[in-house]
Amino acid sequence: MKRMICISLLLMFLTGCYDKVELEQQSYNVAIGVDQTDKEGTYEFTFQITNPEVGTTSGGGSDEEPNETVTTNGSDILTAMNTVNSFVSKRMTLDHTKVIVISEELARSGDFLQIIQAASRTTQIRRATQIVVSKESAAEFLNNIKPKMETRTHKYFQYMITRATQTGIIPDASVHRFFQITEGDADLFLAIYATNEHEEKKGEGYEDQYVAGEIPQEGGSDTQFMGSAVFKEGKMIDTLDGQDTRIAHVLDYTLDMDELLSTYPDPIRPEYRVAADYIQKTPAEVEIQYNKNKPTKIDVTVSFQIEVLAIPSLVNYSQNSAHQELLRKAIITDLESKANKLIKKTQEEYGSDPFYWSLFIRDQFIDVPAYEEADWNKKIYPNADITVSFNLKRLAFGKMLNDTNLSEVRD
Amino acid sequence: MKDYKTLTTREMFALVTLLVGIKFADTTPALLAQKGQNAFWMIPIISFLIIFPSFLLLIYLLKRYKDKNLVELLEKVLGRFFGKSLGFLLFILAYATLIFDSRNYVEQIKLLYYPQSPTLIISIVFMAVIFFCAKRGFEVIGFTSWIGLPLIKFAVFLLAALIFKEAVWNRIFPIFGSGVQVIVMEGVKNSSIFLEFFLLTIAYTAFKDTKFFRRGSYFGGLFVIFEIILFFLLYTVIFDYNSIDKIAFPFHEITQYINFGDYFTNIETFFMVFWLFAGFMRFIILLYLITWIFGAVFNINEFEPLLFPFAFLALMIGVIPENAIVNELIIRDLLLDISTPLFVLFPFILWIVALCKGELKKT
Amino acid sequence: MFHFFKKAKKANTQSKPQKNNDPIRSSLKHNTEHIKQLFSYGTNKDFSYRDLIAKYNQKEMSLFYYSSIVNGDKIYEAIIRPLLEAEGNELKNVVTVESLTEIKDFDEVIEHINSGKAILFQEGTAIAFSIDVAQFQFRSIGKAENESAIKGPQEAFTESLNVNISLVRKRVHDKQLITESKQVGKRSKSEVNFLYVSDLVNDDILNNLKKRLDEINTDSVRNVELLEQYIEERPYSIFPSIHYTERPDKAASYLEDGYIIILMDNSAACLVVPVTFWSFFHAQEDRYLRFLYGNFTRAIRLFAFYLTTMISATYVGITNFHSEMLPPDLLLAITASRERVPFPLIFEVLIMEVAFELIREAGIRIPNPLGPTIGIVGALILGQAAVEANIISPIIVIVAAVSGLTSFAIADVSINFTVRITRFIFIAAAGTYGMFGLAGAFLVWFMYAASLKSFGVPFFSPLAPYFKSPGDTVFRKAIKNEIWRPGNLLPKDLRKKRDSTSK
The missing domain is CATH 3.30.300.210 (Nutrient germinant receptor protein C, domain 3)
Incomplete structure (x- = not known):
């Protein structure tokens, strides 16, 4: 009996550590961007990785960038993650990913469904992750996000999306909801629409009759979250402005708005x-x-x-x-x-x-x-x-x- | 102090709840949803209705034959040879359940939390824990279940409460899912998801008074069916019929989805701990009962030393199937289908034989 | 595991000291010579003797005693002076002491002299008289230092059996409170007293205890701390199976619930048997505080219990295996602080935990005047310096400090060790397989605890298995609503509250 305990204890010590990763050996990804490339079946993936040392008091790293945004090609998110390791030193984890950004171009091509399905096979991408459609390419969008107040981008995404959803100008666009609606083969899915590119709308619009990029703005961060991208059967077909998104909130009982x-x-x-x-x-x-x-x-x-x-x-x-x-x-x-x-x-x-x-x-x-x-x-x-x-x-x-x-x- | 039996209703309740109740958190819902679609939550009701009369009949027989456990009852009614053979058959089926279910759990742990580890190693750790705990004896298993139950159930209902706001209740419609016929058929075929009820009867005489056993199993049964239906319903209304059959582990999918405020966004590990406790407890109970049945069939009074070979064997056979999908959708489905008629029918056979022998007349 | 104990017991060969069963003769000279030889008179400095001729019968008499353990004034006042001056017809009418025993053989003589009595031999009489004049030195009654309380009596046991019994009797005015005694030790005999309320106690437990006391086969058992190790069931177990307390009020409340307490000379504490997990978890003060306050303390202590066993292990498990669970900001903070640490995380935790144990051990052993330095040195070196030298990350200091500090909330010495050892087991488990390993280790640990029995009483009773009880387990009921005694002991009288009409 005693011997058995010893052996099994020893075994436990010998065998452990398969999944053990020290924290500093990982890099934490907060946003994934997906773009189209010229080749069919190959996409451009952009990962935004936070730099843990920025924003802490532990000294050092204060003049480093708050995050590192890297882009590579690949056929799906997981393999691209490995490719990225040729120029990112640490193992990447997607557990803290807040948003998946896809370019409007890709969204309209209809390939998005395959990509996101492959991603949902891993446990790393959460069902609460939000889907954002960017007017420009996702890589460009992520590279140009420069929050003025928040040091870390994950905070920025979290606050930005929570607040904008409360006002109803952007929809709740979780991956979960995307699957329910797309797989349910009825209804339309609304994704968040955002951009860094400004192009002021001619004529007059009232407070919410804009889509992202059209809102007259001075100062602050360039990124605008406004309106929604309409997906039918996994393929983007149109954009709705803030007002229409709000109406959709009003009429849809599964969406909340404060x-x-x-x-x-x-x-x-x-x-x-x-x-x-x-x-x-x-x-x-x-x-x-x-x-x-x-x-x-x-x-x-x-x-x-x-x-x-x-x-x-x-x-x-x-x-x-x-x-x-x-x-x-x-x-x-x-x-x-x-x-x-x-x-x-x-x-x-x-x-x-x-x-x-x-x-x-x-x-x-x-x-x-x-x-x-x-x-x-x-x-x-x-x-x-x-x-x-x-x-x-x-x-x-x-x-x-x-x-x-x-x-x-x-x- | 003299040894005295201490197990009462509350321990029985806890045993039933842990042994059967955890079904909502493994792959059973995925298995049932393959065919039942969004009405799969009705399948357990039908299964329960099918299997419960048999169980009641068995309890009635046990009550009539006073102070006999399952195997002793079989021998008494069917005679030595047939009794033992039937007992052995029950043992084989139950043991197969143990083997494939445990593999199933190991696979869940591996896929969801320890993707880099080999299945074998996780199996070893899993089985080692189960073996050491089962070794402590039935009473201790009973106490632990009772002490652990509130914690486990607290976690489960916290999960239910957190997920509630995500539920879209209209998704239970169309009410009969893939069709009334399918649901009823599946319900009947899969009745053996409740077969653990029968295994517990081996412990009929281990309680302070047999009435505690009966009472505990009724309350436990009702609670379990309520819990299972609640969670199956929640899966339906959260995933909808088109997604539910694609998700292998709905319980974990839910724990990954929910968050506790803005700050605790990934809290699945919290629930995983309680799920693990429940899983461990289930297999501890199962292993102990199965070894007990084996001991009873072969007249081995000191059966506790057998726990080790049984655990070891289960481990070894369990790692054979190549992947979780084969294990789950083919072997386990088949097993459930095979064991259903046996478990549903054998109490009736016993009853008829006993009736013919005239042993049930009022004495 | 405990068969080791049995083996060890058998190996203990029967080597008894030589017997002095010589009867006392009537010749005083012979007796005197014999006793002088037995006690090495002359070499043995404090062995004293006095010859005198009693006035009442004009016979020669000799008085023997250890001068160091008797009351000299009393010998003079109560024995020598009356013998020299008083008239009377019999010895018992002459000496003015409260106890006078007649003894017949030298075996008894030795025992009595050793326990502080004066032995009087008389010419022509074949018996000796033992007169109780003992005065062992002991500390006066002090405050309970290790189990202190803010609200409640402050008295603690002291190293004198009689005083201790008096402290208990002062609290339990029950004619059924029995003080039974047994001698243990083959060479140096010590008296073990066990107290119980005879119409409450479960006889099975009592007989079990007596049997274990009888089975002790050793030269000497000096005090209850040693006795504990002789009578416990599982000497290798990580859990204690006997409760040790220095508070007489706690002992009294156990007595009234049907427990047995064991007292000995030379120990400022008593043992309580049987024991459950709850006896270790409770502090007596919980009952002195009002319902809500008492339960609040319990809740805090439960939390401390959880923290001290689990926090380091949880930290290791989560950061090494389940980093996704940490809120992003915390995750990044920990990661940033670990960037320049040269060790794996589990190693860091172990360094700090071991360091804390070191400070603790040193703090106990350090001579009192140096005491205050240890705190400063410990805090300084381990906290600030280690962090600044990048040997450990600052968060580890918090974790280790929390896990160390909370361990002080668990007052009982024995269970405190249990918890501290357990902590290391859990850290190892969490370090090998994260929360999966931790959950498994915890379950094995817990089920082991649940399978323990102390004198036949399950460790987690009356919670599981369930018994009628005062409901005083994790939390307690309002005192007025406590109707039953702990049923897990099977006491003879289960009902505590007589008046059934008041509800």
């Missing part, structure tokens, strides 16, 4: 707009009535509240009930028209919806074969008869009763 500050047309003085906080406590209610041979009826009801933040026109909406009624109508009409516009676009151009509505029709089928036969993407959604109604539950005016009358002040 804050939606937006402006609405002022019904009395149309040259101004009313700023308001849109609050949605309950997810949109979707009712689908499936008809096999005629268009399916989809009724969507959104209950929401509005808290008015600013009325630049100084019209007295808070105390005048007739005015208030006008404002109510104006907000509802505005939202409905935006939503209808988006829905129409998705029905006609995309042939599927980015709202995950296919979930609501499933309970009308008894089993999977029947459901797949009905074909949401091809048959049901494009022909569906959709009505969206917004239901304003409460209109509040914040803590001020009324605005100061400008003419009185200036008198």
